Amino acid sequence: SVLFCDLVGFTAASDGADPEDVQAALSPYHARARVEIERFGGTVEKFIGDAVMAAFGAPVVHEDDPERAVRAGLRLLEAVEALNDQHGLDLAVRIGVATGEAVVSTGASAERGEGMLAGDVVNTAARLQSSAPVGSVVVGEATWRATRAVIDYRPLEPAVVKGKADPLPVWAAVGARSRVGEATASTATPLVGRIDEQEVLQRTFTRCVREASVQLVTIVAEPGVGKSRLVQEFSGWVDRREELIIWRQGRCLPYGDGITFWALGQLVKAQAGILDTDASKVVSQKLTHSVSTVVEDPSSVGWMVARLAPLVGLAGGESSREELFTAWRRFLEGIATGGPLVIVIEDLHWADEALLAFCDHLLQWVTGVPLMLVGTARPELFDKAPNWGAGHRNATTIGLAPLTDAETAQLVAAMLGTAVLPAATHALLLQRAGGNPLYAAEFIRMITDRGHLPATADPDQAAELGELFPESVQAIIAARLDTLSPESKGLLLDAAVIGQTFWSGAVATLAGRDETSVRTALHELSRRDYLRPARISTLAGQTEYIFGHALIAEVAYSQIPRAARATKHQAAAQWLAGVSGDDPGEQAAVIAHHYSQAHTLSVAAGSNAPGQATLEELADRAGHWHTLAAVHALALDPVAAERHYQSALDLTGSEDPQHPHLLTAIADVYRQAAGRYREAEATFERAEIEHLRHGNRAAACIATVRRSRAIMVRGRAADATRLLDHIIDELEQSPPGPELL
Incomplete structure (x- = not known):
């Protein structure tokens, strides 16, 4: 083209x-x-x-x-x-x-x-x-x-x-209406079996369109059994249909407390064409334009934009959860009026309670539009949410069972092509795989990479190949990583530090190599199915990639020595902070995660690497970014904001002048959460004492004013009034300033 x-x-x-x-x-x-x-x-x-x-x-x-x-x-x-x-x-x-x-x-x-x-x-x-x-x-x-x-x-x-x-x-x-930012689907591994599961997805979609209703399908399975592969196949089926279908995809992250609505933010950014590197003004313009195209009532555009803003990294006013959920639902309903909307959220087992609650809200309240919600999860989801999907006639759970031996054999034959395994090796592969297609596929790739793929079923090779069988899918991935050159394996390990989604520039920074050569190497790793490129990068000027499977990232990360992990997490944090600009939004939580990991790992190692930040500097940086992440999370999820403030407090010594400010901030979170006024009162009082110890009378008075509000809500108006009178006396003895207001 x-x-x-x-x-x-x-x-x-x-x-x-x-x-x-x-x-x-x-x-x-x-x-x-x-x-x-x-x-x-x-x-x-x-x-x-x-x-x-x-x-x-x-x-x-x-x-x-x-x-x-x-x-x-x-x-x-x-x-x-x-x-x-x-x-x-x-x-x-x-x-x-x-x-x-x-x-x-x-x-x-x-x-x-x-x-x-x-x-x-x-x-x-x-x-x-x-x-x-x-x-x-x-x-x-x-x-x-x-x-x-x-x-x-x-x-x-x-x-x-x-x-x-x-x-x-x-x-x-x-306009572009489908799959912005989604990873390019790789179908190098053929799909075998799963006929019934495909039919469930297809029938559910047909029902969704016919009834103009919301439908939920949750695909549950152990790692490597084929959740993402089934979604890819469903995506291809959707693409082959004649009508316009809008496909939006997001992923829950396994790290970074407080990235509650990351997956939902990905969906909104995709719809509006927002990049993580866009300036705040550009983000605001794109979001407003996107909302105005899907909302029938022009007078509600501003109200909806204000409540969507925190999802895309912009500041938003205080809103109740009910208001936020209503605005987000109406936005998605508006999109679905233009054509059936399929929302895919991967790795729901890592989702916070608030995101699961929003999904439940969609199931209960979406009406009159075709909206299909597809989630993938490991069984741990039901440890977190035992009643997930229960009680909803429009909710279906697909439990993916392991493949049968016949289906695994079919998969192996498709991957081998004209090559043939010795009978003993073939039988042992079926036994060790236990119906896990990822194990079977990774084994075939491993012997291919090592040059052990036999052209004929030579019995003499059976013993040699039999020695290659690891005990688990994680072990076979580790063995396959060992087939890479040291340079390529090093890049893959660096990418695992950044996360399941990563960028060529970040990998180049961690590896200390030029980005052009890194892109070439990553392209080769993509060709060998370790990772796959995203259709569109969320960062301007960067090539974005996603690991071919979460287990590849997990195994690669586990092979990095602790001290080296600390150094690489610090480098990842610095790179992300550099590309995020002055308004990092939800990236603040990711940066905080990397600095926290760098600090924790350095403490565990007993020291920091030469030339790297000291333990105190790492703690300061982690605390700073946790604080920024808390401020961003306040508008969306007070529970997440509390976790970030608590992390910042844990990293900040009580002798640090910043410590009482953090106490005041977390006490405000307690005060805004129903039923926690006693905790708020006690924490505000701690903040007052620490501020006075540091000689900051004005800040102590502010904490006292907020404590009086917590006392007032608990019905102790006289006590609250006495506190305020005391503060007025204190401030009248102070020089004029904004504190008097």
């Missing part, structure tokens, strides 16, 4: 202008165009004055290159608007995208004036761009057919273009 983007009217406007002024105007446009194109996996072929030509599918091929090209075009439209706001420019563009065959010269040199692509598709893309209305992305028929399931279009009048005998049918892209 080829993309052409051209500035409208720029050539005429720049006639007679100083060349340096022209270059100064074009530089931010060229830089932003390159970032957006490369973020979607495209390659900038060349800049021709004010025009940009980009290729998707050369030199690197992706299965969804047409979609990537159109999404890049839509992002370029937004980027130009942002440039106009930031630099006071008045730029406008039109974009054309064509898909077809081309001759690719991989050795072409831009310095020698050589183009990488040649063919009719290049000319067609240029002609489509010329015919496009200003401020639009116009595509040809091949692109439209390849992307109509995931991009909204409106038909245009056929375009009469030079070099074509007949007018070309063309469409203008309206």
Whole structure:
């Protein structure tokens, strides 16, 4: 797929202008165009004055290159608007995208004036761009057919273009509606069995659409049995349907207390096209625009935006849980009015109670729209929520059983292709796998990586292969990691420190290598099914990846020595803080997690690594980020805010002047939570005493005022009044200042 983007009217406007002024105007446009194109996996072929030509599918091929090209075009439209706001420019563009065959010269040199692509598709893309209305992305028929399931279009009048005998049918892209930020599905491992489970998902979706109702399906299984693989297969079935279906996917994180609604935030960001690196102003604009497109009553847009804001990292006012849940539900209902909405939340066993409560709220209150909620979880979910889904006629649980021996044999045969295992090895594999498809698949990959894959069923190899069988799926993953070169394995271990989702720049920082070579190595690891690239990165200019399975990340992380983990967690925290900017939002909790891990591991190791932050510095940084995370969590989940404040208190000594401020903050959380006024009163009093010990009379008075409120709520009005009178006397003896207010 080829993309052409051209500035409208720029050539005429720049006639007679100083060349340096022209270059100064074009530089931010060229830089932003390159970032957006490369973020979607495209390659900038060349800049021709004010025009940009980009290729998707050369030199690197992706299965969804047409979609990537159109999404890049839509992002370029937004980027130009942002440039106009930031630099006071008045730029406008039109974009054309064509898909077809081309001759690719991989050795072409831009310095020698050589183009990488040649063919009719290049000319067609240029002609489509010329015919496009200003401020639009116009595509040809091949692109439209390849992307109509995931991009909204409106038909245009056929375009009469030079070099074509007949007018070309063309469409203008309206918006991307499906699977933003989701990992590219890898189907390298075939799906066997699961016919009944697939039918349950398909029938539930059909019922959801037919009845315009909400439906919940929870897929429960032990690690490696195939939860994510079943979701991938369902995703493919959804994609093959003719009607427009909106697919949104989020994941619960296994770390970072207080990242309560991370998965929901991913869904909202995907719908609004928000990146984690977007400035607050841009995030606000995108969120407001997204809400205004799905809400029928314009007067409610501001109310809804204020309650969605904390999910995307913006400040929000105080709202009750009921208000938040209502606003979030109405937003999702608004999306579902445009077409059936499928929401996938992975790893529900790591979800906080508040997110599970919101899912239950959806089940009870969504009406009149087709909304299907799919969750994946390990059995531990029912330890946390024993009644999950119970009592709802619209809730279904799929318990994935291990594969039968026959199904495992079918999986092994599909992966082996023409190769054949010795009978004894085959039998032992079935026995050791115990129906776990991940074990079987990882074993085949391991012997392939080691060069032990036999061409024939040689009995003499049975003994040799038999020695390779680990006892568990974790052990087989560890054995497979050992087949990697030290450099590749090191990158995988570094990625595991960052988390199940990670970025090439972060891995390069932890590894101390240049990002270009790291991307090449990660691409090779993706080819070997250790990880998979995300369709779109949540960080501008970064390639995003997801581990192929959570167990791969867990096993890789477990192999890092404790002292090295501490150093790498610190580096991960610094990198995330650097890319998060002045308003980290929910990333504050992730950064706090990394600094806390760095501190805990350094304490356990007995010291910090040479050249790294001291234990005191790590504690200070972890406490700082826990405090920021608590402030962010307050609007969404007071319980999470309390955990963050408590973590900050645990890291801050009582002699630290910051300690009483943290006591005041956590006491405020107690005061706002029903039934905890006694705790609030006692904690405010502790804060007063510590403030006075540090000589901060004004801060002590503030804590006393808040203590009086907790006392008042408990019905002791006279005691509260006496406290306030005492404070007034104290402040009257102090110099004038804002505290008197």
